[in-house]
Amino acid sequence: MIEFLKRLFGQQGSSATAKERLRLVLMTDHLELAPEMIEAMKRDLVELISRYVEVDRERIEVNFERQDRTLAMLANIPILGVNRPNGNGAVTHEAPKPQPEPVATVAAPPSDSKPPVRKRKRRKKSQRARTQLPSTA
Amino acid sequence: MSARTIVVTSGKGGVGKTTTTANLGATLAKRGRRVVLIDADIGLRNLDLVLGLEKRIVFDLVEVAEGRCQLRQALIKDKRFDSLSILPAAQTREKDAITPEQFAGIVEQAADVSDYVLIDSPAGIETGFRNAVAGANEAIVVTTPEVSAIRDADRVVGKIAAAGKPIRLIVNRLRPEMVRSGDMLSVDDVCDVLSVELLGIVPDDEEVIDTTNRGEPIVLNESNRLRAIYDKVARRLEGELVPFTSFDNQTFFGRLIGAMKAG
Ligand SMILES: Nc1ncnc2c1ncn2[C@@H]1O[C@H](COP(=O)(O)OP(=O)(O)OP(=O)(O)O)[C@@H](O)[C@H]1O
Ligand SMILES: [Mg+2]
Numbered sequence: 001m002i003e004f005l006k007r008l009f010g011q012q013g014s015s016a017t018a019k020e021r022l023r024l025v026l027m028t029d030h031l032e033l034a035p036e037m038i039e040a041m042k043r044d045l046v047e048l049i050s051r052y053v054e055v056d057r058e059r060i061e062v063n064f065e066r067q068d069r070t071l072a073m074l075a076n077i078p079i080l081g082v083n084r085p086n087g088n089g090a091v092t093h094e095a096p097k098p099q100p101e102p103v104a105t106v107a108a109p110p111s112d113s114k115p116p117v118r119k120r121k122r123r124k125k126s127q128r129a130r131t132q133l134p135s136t137a
Numbered sequence: 138m139s140a141r142t143i144v145v146t147s148g149k150g151g152v153g154k155t156t157t158t159a160n161l162g163a164t165l166a167k168r169g170r171r172v173v174l175i176d177a178d179i180g181l182r183n184l185d186l187v188l189g190l191e192k193r194i195v196f197d198l199v200e201v202a203e204g205r206c207q208l209r210q211a212l213i214k215d216k217r218f219d220s221l222s223i224l225p226a227a228q229t230r231e232k233d234a235i236t237p238e239q240f241a242g243i244v245e246q247a248a249d250v251s252d253y254v255l256i257d258s259p260a261g262i263e264t265g266f267r268n269a270v271a272g273a274n275e276a277i278v279v280t281t282p283e284v285s286a287i288r289d290a291d292r293v294v295g296k297i298a299a300a301g302k303p304i305r306l307i308v309n310r311l312r313p314e315m316v317r318s319g320d321m322l323s324v325d326d327v328c329d330v331l332s333v334e335l336l337g338i339v340p341d342d343e344e345v346i347d348t349t350n351r352g353e354p355i356v357l358n359e360s361n362r363l364r365a366i367y368d369k370v371a372r373r374l375e376g377e378l379v380p381f382t383s384f385d386n387q388t389f390f391g392r393l394i395g396a397m398k399a400g
Contacts, residue, residue, distance in 0.1 A: 026291050026330060
């Protein structure tokens with residue numbers, strides 16, 4: 001009876017499962033067939049993250065994993081150190097274009113007044129790509 | 138050189154390439170087009186059998202490629218539709234008995250004397266498939282509404298699209314009652330996952346086996362519904378806007394019947 005009601009109200013037979021499984025398997029197939037795309041994505045990802053932290057380019061791993069109903073991209077990007085933020089709060093390390101020196105110097109406090117950024121070198125365990133902000137306390 | 142050259146392919150075997158080629162070819166011929174069907178399935182020749190022309194074979198595709206005969210000597214005219222002829226595959230040769238260039242050359246010759254060249258591709262994505270695709274300017278991908286057939290169809294779609302050729306889809310052997318009860322992927326679902334333009338929906342029909350037994354394309358059978366369905370496919374292929382039959386949509390009523398059956 002429950003089966004009957006399930007089928008009657010929305011929850012269909014195996015076709016919904018088939019569609020879901022196909023969607024996933026095709027996504028995986030397409031990724032496997034596009035290694036250049038993945039390489040390009042890795043490059044862009046590293047570029048982006050390097051604007052904020054110093055990463056170990058040699059040990060970056062990007063994998064795709066099926067997690068039940070979705071495909072997840074897992075990027076393991078070892079962080080070597082955190083860049084010291086500059087005056088405009090943006091990029092210093094490996095910025096694509098050199099930042100022009102800010103002309104007006106009104107608001108920005110001298111960067112020396114900030115607590116020193118801890119630069120941790122070469123962690124044993126690689127960190128996930130989530131950036132950890134240095135504690136300011 | 139005016140003909141449209143179209144490969145009929147699928148990835149997975151046994152989903153209906155040969156049946157589609159034969160019936161679509163026959164339908165186009167009924168509409169007055171000059172049609173040449175080429176069986177590219179070397180070693181597993183079947184198109185002649187499906188059309189009931191197996192006894193009339195003299196030369197084959199490989200012999201034309203090797204220059205042992207002229208194309209017109211190898212073409213078998215189907216007397217039931219006087220503008221339809223087929224070029225049979227070689228049955229006792231290897232798949233690589235012919236190069237892509239040779240194959241493309243033969244297709245070109247066939248195109249000189251026809252309006253449509255339909256190429257019945259072998260299953261798979263190897264040499265035979267590559268030859269068949271190399272010879273064509275467009276593709277029809279045939280699939281059934283099953284996961285493995287669709288996955289394989291996706292592979293060939295990727296390959297043909299990479300070659301820059303337009304692709305359209307035929308969903309074959311659809312069982313509307315199963316779709317309505319939610320036990321078979323609908324045509325919308327299939328088009329959704331494959332993102333290919335739809336050319337036709339051909340239901341599963343027991344009579345296909347019967348007519349194939351006798352070597353008659355089912356479109357010769359005036360009382361069979363597939364005749365009208367292939368006619369629609371042919372008209373769409375010729376650029377007409379022909380609406381699709383909506384016999385594959387899931388409805389509440391259909392689910393009710395499905396649920397009762399399952400329960
Ligand atoms: N619409 C249909 N309804 C019922 N049976 C069908 C339909 N289309 C094809 N068939 C049957 O499915 C079987 C396979 O068809 P067919 O030989 O056309 O497939 P194919 O893709 O050419 O196979 P292969 O990959 O071996 O060349 C045959 O027995 C045929 O009669
Ligand atoms: Mg076949």
